[in-house]
Amino acid sequence: MEAADPKPIIDVRDVTKSFGSKIAVNRIAMRVQPGEIYGFLGPNGSGKTTFLRMLCGLLTPDEGEGTCLGLDIRRQAAEIKRHVGYMTQRFSYYEDLSIHENLDFVARVYGIPQRRRAVDAALDRLGLSARRKQLAGQLSGGWKQRLALAASLLHQPKLLLLDEPTAGVDPKARRDFWEEIHRLADEGLTVLITTHYMDEAERCHRLAYIAYGRLMAQGTVQEVVANAALVTYRIAGARQSAAAERLRSAPAITQAVAFGRSLHVSGHDRSAMEAVFRDVLGPDQTWEPIPSDLEDVFISLMRRAEDNFK
Amino acid sequence: MRFGFSITRFAAIVAKEFIQMRRDRLTFAMVLGIPLLQLVLFGFAINSDPKHLPTAVLVQDHSVFSRSLIEAMKRSDYFQLTSVLTSEEEARDRIRLGEAQFVLQIPVDFARRLLRGERPELLMLADATDPAATSSALGILNDLLRRTLDRELRGPNEWLRSRVGAARLIIHASYNPERISQYNIVPGLMGVVLTMTMVLITALAITRESERGTMENLLSTPVRPLEVTLGKIIPYILVGYIQASLILAAARFIFQVPVAGSVPLLMVVMIVFIIANLAIGITFSTIARNQLQAMQMGFFFFLPSILLSGFMFPFRGMPVWAQHLGEILPLTHFLRIVRGILLKGNGPREIAPEVWPIALFAVGVLMVGLKRFRRTLD
Numbered sequence A: 001m002e003a004a005d006p007k008p009i010i011d012v013r014d015v016t017k018s019f020g021s022k023i024a025v026n027r028i029a030m031r032v033q034p035g036e037i038y039g040f041l042g043p044n045g046s047g048k049t050t051f052l053r054m055l056c057g058l059l060t061p062d063e064g065e066g067t068c069l070g071l072d073i074r075r076q077a078a079e080i081k082r083h084v085g086y087m088t089q090r091f092s093y094y095e096d097l098s099i100h101e102n103l104d105f106v107a108r109v110y111g112i113p114q115r116r117r118a119v120d121a122a123l124d125r126l127g128l129s130a131r132r133k134q135l136a137g138q139l140s141g142g143w144k145q146r147l148a149l150a151a152s153l154l155h156q157p158k159l160l161l162l163d164e165p166t167a168g169v170d171p172k173a174r175r176d177f178w179e180e181i182h183r184l185a186d187e188g189l190t191v192l193i194t195t196h197y198m199d200e201a202e203r204c205h206r207l208a209y210i211a212y213g214r215l216m217a218q219g220t221v222q223e224v225v226a227n228a229a230l231v232t233y234r235i236a237g238a239r240q241s242a243a244a245e246r247l248r249s250a251p252a253i254t255q256a257v258a259f260g261r262s263l264h265v266s267g268h269d270r271s272a273m274e275a276v277f278r279d280v281l282g283p284d285q286t287w288e289p290i291p292s293d294l295e296d297v298f299i300s301l302m303r304r305a306e307d308n309f310k
Numbered sequence B: 001m002r003f004g005f006s007i008t009r010f011a012a013i014v015a016k017e018f019i020q021m022r023r024d025r026l027t028f029a030m031v032l033g034i035p036l037l038q039l040v041l042f043g044f045a046i047n048s049d050p051k052h053l054p055t056a057v058l059v060q061d062h063s064v065f066s067r068s069l070i071e072a073m074k075r076s077d078y079f080q081l082t083s084v085l086t087s088e089e090e091a092r093d094r095i096r097l098g099e100a101q102f103v104l105q106i107p108v109d110f111a112r113r114l115l116r117g118e119r120p121e122l123l124m125l126a127d128a129t130d131p132a133a134t135s136s137a138l139g140i141l142n143d144l145l146r147r148t149l150d151r152e153l154r155g156p157n158e159w160l161r162s163r164v165g166a167a168r169l170i171i172h173a174s175y176n177p178e179r180i181s182q183y184n185i186v187p188g189l190m191g192v193v194l195t196m197t198m199v200l201i202t203a204l205a206i207t208r209e210s211e212r213g214t215m216e217n218l219l220s221t222p223v224r225p226l227e228v229t230l231g232k233i234i235p236y237i238l239v240g241y242i243q244a245s246l247i248l249a250a251a252r253f254i255f256q257v258p259v260a261g262s263v264p265l266l267m268v269v270m271i272v273f274i275i276a277n278l279a280i281g282i283t284f285s286t287i288a289r290n291q292l293q294a295m296q297m298g299f300f301f302f303l304p305s306i307l308l309s310g311f312m313f314p315f316r317g318m319p320v321w322a323q324h325l326g327e328i329l330p331l332t333h334f335l336r337i338v339r340g341i342l343l344k345g346n347g348p349r350e351i352a353p354e355v356w357p358i359a360l361f362a363v364g365v366l367m368v369g370l371k372r373f374r375r376t377l378d
């Protein structure tokens, strides 16, 4: 009955935040459903971190309103903090405390019942029980991330905000990380995660792309790609870089990227693009249409944002 | 639903703070190093006995006593006779220009009045800016005077000898009428060290959280500003007491400062002073963007404290505007309390007027600090 249309975990509108004259987040709306893994992408400095901080009460929005876990983001920040786990972009646990001390501190601050048991269980799950006395500052980047994730899950939040949790983490560890995230989501945890990796974006249930503080696209991977209405060709043949130069200077072509021995060329107007190919490419070069991938779409969205908002 | 102050969260912060304090070698070194260094600098440096101090004489009574006394002074290591003066005006000039540290004036009729048993005065003008130099030299002079007179009062005048001081040495100390000396300085150091470390350590402890990014994490948890602030203050109150005890012990057992009043009373009153300084530290930390700025602000506060409180220079010798400024500073009042209790044996009634200005200062500053504490990262 209710389950058909559950209450969204995040439901915000017009969220805006400026630093001085710079608008970091510009009228963003977002709705995230329970148990969803929601990817949040955008170029450096596009306002992802700022947006996450507003969701968990670390920053007050200049404008906009909405709810997080059904609580008002402006007036009930204190209550929201109790049920949100936030993993910051930069490691923000105490480097001069040991792994165990950090977890214990977090457990105390959240008033977790049966603290000792909870901390020990977290250490076990991390596989760090043997190294519990090691200072957090001495951990490698990947282990720090694992520790941070464990710490942000300690109080069993209903919503997990992860700010680039896998930056600088090796592929195997990243895969393990995502498996854990999917397992948690299956158990009902909602996850909002920022990333710069395309493979990670594709593992999200839904995603949003922002640039210059503005929301450029939103939906499932398929929806985002379809809505972009981007046309992409693969060009094979010799002298790729020279061809890429000439193609890029044509107005009908928004991007030309080298992939191994071929070029991926995108634009919006199929016939105009083919006209350019006939004009620019040599006889030994062939072109064939291929489906656009997420990266093509994001780059073209970023270009568009640059043209419109810069 | 409102969330009030939570003892659990507060205790978590206190425990964390203690662990970090133990691990942070620099802070730890500061906590013990600053008092020790200051004790050595101020306590022992001043302790060295200066010799050959430039001394001028103004002899208005040419008698055997005068000659004998001056001879004795020449023979001693402490005084170096530089000139013989002819007028009191000249004497004052010498002191003012720093050409002589002392001027001994033997007034007219000294010998006659001495022999009549009138206990005449010998006047010693002293430049007391360097109090340690002055005090030891004056002690020597008193001794010289007694021995000279004992030697010269012979035969029928022998009866004058036994009397306590046939002549009186009157000391007129300029520039430092309170004659701050080791007795004054070592107890005063307690206030100085507490000011320095309490302000700096708290300011650093909080800005460190913002600088290292841990504040972002802390603020995303349910902790409240008051819990963080108090949680950070409590460990440092303990540190303050350790420092104070260290200095108190040094004062008593190394520098032999007599302790006239009640040490427990001092320890109780000290809490007000410690809190006042911690409050400044916290307020600085809410303004500073990084640890360097916090450090600079700490020194910005420390300098007037040490200069205008009466620690370095005698309070009554300062210009009026500086005295007014000094009255605001907690250190000024604390110095009076420490010296009052330790040296003069003051009780609660005498020190009360010095306690409330510190309390007032603490409350005012703490209000600013709590108001400015950023609950968010804005």
Ligand SMILES: Nc1ncnc2c1ncn2[C@@H]1O[C@H](COP(=O)(O)OP(=O)(O)OP(=O)(O)O)[C@@H](O)[C@H]1O
Binding pocket: A019, A022, A024, A042, A043, A044, A045, A046, A047, A048, A049, A050, A051, A089, B377
């Ligand atoms: N506290 C602040 N004061 C001033 N400007 C800020 C502050 N925080 C962020 N900004 C600015 O707001 C913009 C958005 O920053 P934000 O950190 O949200 O970007 P981001 O999308 O997280 O970038 P990245 O992918 O590099 O982490 C940037 O231009 C940044 O310089």
Ligand SMILES: [Mg+2]
Binding pocket: A048, A049, A050, A089, A163
């Ligand atoms: Mg970011």
